[in-house]
Amino acid sequence: MPELKRIYWTRTGLRLAYLGVMLWLVSAALLSLTSNMQPGAAPRPSSSSGVGVVREVVSDMFDGVLAAIMAPGLFAVALVIVAAVVNARDTRRRDPVRRFTRQQRREGMARANGLCEMEAGLRRRCSRPAEHGDHFYPWSKGGSTSLQNFVAACARCNRAKGARIPTPGQQERLERRRRDYLAPSASVSVGERQPLP
Numbered sequence: 001m002p003e004l005k006r007i008y009w010t011r012t013g014l015r016l017a018y019l020g021v022m023l024w025l026v027s028a029a030l031l032s033l034t035s036n037m038q039p040g041a042a043p044r045p046s047s048s049s050g051v052g053v054v055r056e057v058v059s060d061m062f063d064g065v066l067a068a069i070m071a072p073g074l075f076a077v078a079l080v081i082v083a084a085v086v087n088a089r090d091t092r093r094r095d096p097v098r099r100f101t102r103q104q105r106r107e108g109m110a111r112a113n114g115l116c117e118m119e120a121g122l123r124r125r126c127s128r129p130a131e132h133g134d135h136f137y138p139w140s141k142g143g144s145t146s147l148q149n150f151v152a153a154c155a156r157c158n159r160a161k162g163a164r165i166p167t168p169g170q171q172e173r174l175e176r177r178r179r180d181y182l183a184p185s186a187s188v189s190v191g192e193r194q195p196l197p
């Protein structure tokens with residue numbers, strides 16, 4: 001799956017950007033609040049009643065915070081929209097068939113000698129008896145229900161992986177490990193994504 005690198009890093013980048021914008025937003029709000037609370041900061045000589053002064057101070061504070069979070073807020077909204085578009089496209093890509101056929105399971109399991117192909121500790125092959133056929137590129141994100149996207153997995157690895165997109169490193173290592181146990185004629189490449197309909 002040659003485009004995995006691009007997909008993985010785009011999404012990781014989006015997540016990091018969102019985290020950064022949120023930090024920016026919170027720190028901008030806090031900064032504006034603390035600068036407002038400094039003694040002697042813009043004391044407005046106006047209304048005589050105490051309630052009126054409090055109301056003015058609060059409204060100034062509110063305006064200040066609103067102005068301070070305007071820029072990060074707009075960025076956050078833009079990122080949320082991008083994420084929504086990405087999710088909608090993933091959903092449109094979904095393979096109408098989710099379950100692997102009996103034939104695919106048989107071939108996929110035989111290819112892996114019935115053992116889990118996932119990564120256990122120290123980036124070694126897990127090798128517990130495989131119980132599941134797992135979509136390497138997650139079905140929910142548009143992964144194909146194909147032999148190309150089939151990975152034999154034990155229950156524990158299957159659960160641990162969930163619907164996460166594998167890292168490019170995990171893909172590379174799986175393909176490298178497969179060279180050791182797949183027939184020389186078989187393709188070691190893993191992962192397939194459905195085209196947009």
Ligand SMILES: [Zn+2]
Pocket residue numbers: 116117118126127128153154155156157158
């Ligand atoms: Zn396993």
